[in-house]
Amino acid sequence: MEDFAPLIRQEMKQFAELYFKDEKLLYYANLFMERKFTEPMKFGPLTVLHYRLFGGTSPEAAYHAGASIELFILASDILDDLQDQDAPHQPWSQAPLPIALHLATVFMTLSQQALTECGLEAEIVLPVIDMMNKQLLIAANGQMADLGNLATDEASYLSIVQHKSAALLVLACMTGVMLTGREWHAGVAEYAEQLGIAAQIENDRRDLLRWDEKNDFLQRKKTLLTLYLLEDLGERDQWVADYYACRINETEALGMQEEFEQLCERSGTMLYGSAMFSLYFNRFQELLGNIPETAGKIQEIMAIVSGKIANSGIPQ
Template identity: 45%
Template sequence: MESLVQPIESELRSCLSTYFVMPQLREHAQACVEAKLGESLLFGKMTVLHYRMFAGEDDRIYRAAAAVELMILSLDIIDDLQDRDNQEVPWSRFAPEIALNIALGFLTVSQKLLLTSGFPLERVQQAVQVLNRQVLTAIHGQTTDLLNAVASEEEYVAMIAQKSAALLVSACMIGTLLATGEWVEQVRHYAEELGIAAQIKNDIRDLLCWDRKNDFLNRKRTLPTLYLLQSLAEEDQWVAHYFEGRLPVEEILHRREEWERVLEKTGTLLYTSVRMRTHYYRYLELVGKLNLESGWKEQMLAFAE
């Protein structure tokens, strides 16, 4: 699937000169796109993969894939502006109001690319509707995340189904709709399961780092932190006290080794990994039920690794 990258890159770079006419804005937008191109372009690849595996043959799918990646990039920028925990990306070095304008521009251009992709009008309209609906769903999930008010593991999984998984559903369904003109519920289902598994995997990673992205240091309610808080021994109640705001961050920054021992004692990482794999295995099961040639299934499984 690496052969997909160059056509998607070309579409992304081309749209900058077309739609960002102010030199400074274009320069900043270019920096953001180049940062995105340093990533895997997973969402764009999934768009193309679903188009191809449902017998789509037109190379215009790369324009649609670029549209999906711009949508993802716009939400990444907005997410980082809200969380203020990622200083390594270009948009964190811009004035927040400029970064926000770039994000709004990317979100608008993503729809423009879909509308001008050249596919039959009915299918284009379906694709735009899916993109808009899933973005709105993700906004609801992101708002729930920002409020940090989920009270149970079930509520948290429902939230990430809205937030993270909804965007993967968008990528897969846009490719499917442009190829078939039909909503395939099985695609939505397995894309959601994979999206949930991927977010839980990120939760584990963010719990292990000891910097600004650590969910415990940020007192974020995630699947692992929710499990951890209900599994603490009496001698480890400092963890709950910090999470409740009764201790300042300065009093626990030196306790990293103790924190890691608490994670091990409570079995938090093991439990969370099991929950992650449950959703991953559901994804595998649903993909296995697709009436597709084995080569397509292998590529679908490779994306989940």
């Protein structure tokens, strides 16, 4: 399968060089983009692939759109890390806060500009921009609920994910579809949403056992897994509830890593997370196979989703 990421990266850098005339602005833009390029690229490639699958024929439109999506994802990642304050090693966390916020803002603006310069007619591009803005507003509501740590049960957690990370995957796929001149495709939106939920559950599984600033337990975040864990704690495990209620501090909790890992296994929390991931991921695959344009391209989409293409030659 063709790797779309190199050309998307090239477009992102070219747009930055074209519009960022201030030397310091361009320096930080390149610094932040290069850090982002070390991670698997999925959103932009999904946009390019969907554009092709649904009949798009303009390479310029495809890669401008892919760059547009990735520029927004970078801006979103910067803001998310600054808001959560859980990624101190990222260059935007180490840069002066006013500069990091400024770069997030200009990346968002550059994202919109990249799409307007895709070379397609206004009657095609304008509905796509309208769709993008509506999805971003949905994601903004989800992000606000996430910042408030408002999940109380499985249903409320899934609603937050649906309105946050899943909305961005719908945005990426639908941009490719609608740039071919088509209208909103409910089937694509549905499988993209299922994929977004599955991906977030997998992230939660990963972040539950890593014992650093990204650990959801240490951050007292309410995720599908931590809510499950808190549901039925035995007497010897009440320290977990005490930590969430701020009756014990982080220093005390840091010394309980082994006990916490044992609890996650003993309680079935990790098994539950695995089962829930499989539920949504299998649903994504099923829906994917029901759409004529994507049914025969499952392996190509799965390669992007799994990072097999994006990981090639990129240090992690």
